[in-house]
Amino acid sequence: MINQTVKNLFFKEFASxxxxxxxxxFLVIFLFxxxxxxxxxxxxxFFYMREASMTSFFKYIPWMxxxxxxxxxxxxxxxxxxxxxxxLLLTMPVTVKQAVLAKFFASWAFIGLALLGTFPMIITVxxxxxxxxxxxxxxxxxxxxxxxxxxxxxxxxxxxxxxQVISFILTVCVSFLLLMAGSPPILxxxxxxxxxxxxxxxxxxxxxxxxxxxxxGVFSLSNIWFFSVMISFWLFGNIILLxxxxxx
Amino acid sequence: MLEVRSLSKKFxxxxxxxxxxxxxxxxxxxxxLGPNGAGKSTTMKMITGFLEPTSGDATICGKSVQVEPLSxxxxxxYVPENAPLYEDMYVREFLYFIAKMREVFNDKIEEAINKVxxxxxxxxxxxxxxxxxxxxxxxxxxxxxxxxxxxKVLILDEPxxxxxxxxxxxxxxxxxxxxxxxxxxxxxxILEEVEEVxxxxxxxxxxxxxxxxxxxxxxxxxxxxxxQDVFRAITKGEHLEGVAI
Ligand SMILES: Nc1ncnc2c1ncn2[C@@H]1O[C@H](COP(=O)(O)OP(=O)(O)OP(=O)(O)O)[C@@H](O)[C@H]1O
Ligand SMILES: [Mg+2]
Numbered sequence: 460m461i462n463q464t465v466k467n468l469f470f471k472e473f474a475s476x477x478x479x480x481x482x483x484x485f486l487v488i489f490l491f492x493x494x495x496x497x498x499x500x501x502x503x504x505f506f507y508m509r510e511a512s513m514t515s516f517f518k519y520i521p522w523m524x525x526x527x528x529x530x531x532x533x534x535x536x537x538x539x540x541x542x543x544x545x546x547l548l549l550t551m552p553v554t555v556k557q558a559v560l561a562k563f564f565a566s567w568a569f570i571g572l573a574l575l576g577t578f579p580m581i582i583t584v585x586x587x588x589x590x591x592x593x594x595x596x597x598x599x600x601x602x603x604x605x606x607x608x609x610x611x612x613x614x615x616x617x618x619x620x621x622x623q624v625i626s627f628i629l630t631v632c633v634s635f636l637l638l639m640a641g642s643p644p645i646l647x648x649x650x651x652x653x654x655x656x657x658x659x660x661x662x663x664x665x666x667x668x669x670x671x672x673x674x675x676g677v678f679s680l681s682n683i684w685f686f687s688v689m690i691s692f693w694l695f696g697n698i699i700l701l702x703x704x705x706x707x
Numbered sequence: 708m709l710e711v712r713s714l715s716k717k718f719x720x721x722x723x724x725x726x727x728x729x730x731x732x733x734x735x736x737x738x739x740l741g742p743n744g745a746g747k748s749t750t751m752k753m754i755t756g757f758l759e760p761t762s763g764d765a766t767i768c769g770k771s772v773q774v775e776p777l778s779x780x781x782x783x784x785y786v787p788e789n790a791p792l793y794e795d796m797y798v799r800e801f802l803y804f805i806a807k808m809r810e811v812f813n814d815k816i817e818e819a820i821n822k823v824x825x826x827x828x829x830x831x832x833x834x835x836x837x838x839x840x841x842x843x844x845x846x847x848x849x850x851x852x853x854x855x856x857x858x859k860v861l862i863l864d865e866p867x868x869x870x871x872x873x874x875x876x877x878x879x880x881x882x883x884x885x886x887x888x889x890x891x892x893x894x895x896x897i898l899e900e901v902e903e904v905x906x907x908x909x910x911x912x913x914x915x916x917x918x919x920x921x922x923x924x925x926x927x928x929x930x931x932x933x934x935q936d937v938f939r940a941i942t943k944g945e946h947l948e949g950v951a952i
Contacts, residue, residue, distance in 0.1 A: 475795060542791050550780060
């Protein structure tokens with residue numbers, strides 16, 4: 460059903476994560492990092508909570524992603540444009556939209572694989588007690604969705620500039636804003652000069668609020684809606700941007 | 708098979724290509740000449756659909772690049788300037804990827820890859836990683852990827868740039884061989900190449916078409932039969948001893 464061209468490009472892109480050390484470095488840093496943060500001795504750590512749940516694990520996921528996902532997304536288009544291969548790619552029978560989607564889904568699948576790599580956590584909590592598997596599943600779903608959103612942001616910025624470092628920094632900044640949009644300091648700051656509906660708008664844009672709500676097991680259609688709109692919005696921007704400056 | 712109708716391209720205020728038209732039939736090789744920055748690559752990028760023209764259009768086998776970009780590109784093989792490649796791939800793997808993207812049937816892919824490897828003499832490097840290849844081999848891989856789906860129209864942007872004399876010779880022989888079945892547009896800075904492989908040539912300067920004709924016509928403009936004198940006279944607009952334009 461999915462277009463064959465998109466599929467071919469998807470597999471080539473997915474395989475490319477395992478051709479350079481980047482993919483392996485990412486997996487190692489992610490798995491060790493999230494393991495350390497989850498079990499780190501401190502308030503909110505796994506041991507301190509004394510319950511068989513993965514709350515402390517999921518709490519750190521967005522912050523791991525904040526720095527790791529831009530490292531994955533920065534090369535999506537910057538590299539193609541810098542090396543000129545974008546000319547090869549976009550003169551084949553493939554549309555800009557298909558190319559953007561294929562690359563995005565390949566990177567998303569890669570992060571999905573990294574999340575699957577955390578399965579020892581599930582074994583650990585199962586060994587220690589009786590976890591609520593529904594909540595765990597929703598936690599993973601929320602993590603996957605937040606990954607998609609940040610990747611879409613990153614794809615956009617990698618189409619903006621040929622410089623991977625700039626693409627990385629811009630993605631971290633914008634992702635941070637999107638994560639923090641609903642936090643009290645930012646909302647207080649905005650409410651000091653804007654009407655209430657602007658504040659509400661900001662709060663509803665917060666990726667973290669939606670993440671938290673799914674992760675706590677409160678799952679509604681509006682969450683799915685939010686992430687779909689978020690991802691589509693940035694992908695759409697990515698397509699427009701690439702169309703505009705692919706040849707510069 | 709290839710028809711270019713008054714293509715123009717402006718980058719901001721800068722007119723890179725201005726009203727260039729020509730047609731190309733099966734069995735013909737058209738040489739695209741002009742000084743650096745004349746607009747050769749820009750014109751080629753518009754023909755391949757990579758760049759949106761400011762005005763004008765190109766049709767490949769009757770299909771407009773603007774209106775039906777995907778089906779027009781199916782009949783097209785393209786070697787971009789500087790032969791960019793996915794350097795982290797292996798030669799065979801890369802050709803396989805291109806064959807898939809170019810919609811070569813699964814049971815024909817192996818055959819197609821072997822064929823282009825033979826045509827472009829890549830046997831020695833077929834299992835090597837692209838980033839480890841020498842410049843000349845990279846050019847030939849780029850040529851191979853443009854041939855894998857046996858396109859009717861070939862656009863080659865300086866395909867012999869950076870090749871040693873033997874490889875230049877081989878590529879020219881290959882182009883002559885291919886020309887029997889295809890139409891080929893080739894840009895080059897090597898004037899002997901035009902005499903050797905092209906049936907016709909076009910000279911452009913500052914985006915404008917300045918000359919169109921056969922290499923013999925070009926040569927006959929110089930009393931001494933020196934093409935480079937004619938080229939200089941046409942593109943720089945200066946008067947040269949023994950050259951009538
Ligand atoms: N994306 C762009 N933005 C602005 N100007 C451009 C762009 N691409 C090309 N140009 C300009 O258009 C002109 C034509 O460039 P083009 O690459 O077509 O030249 P060329 O004939 O291929 O030259 P060469 O022989 O050096 O390859 C040049 O002056 C170049 O600077
Ligand atoms: Mg050029």
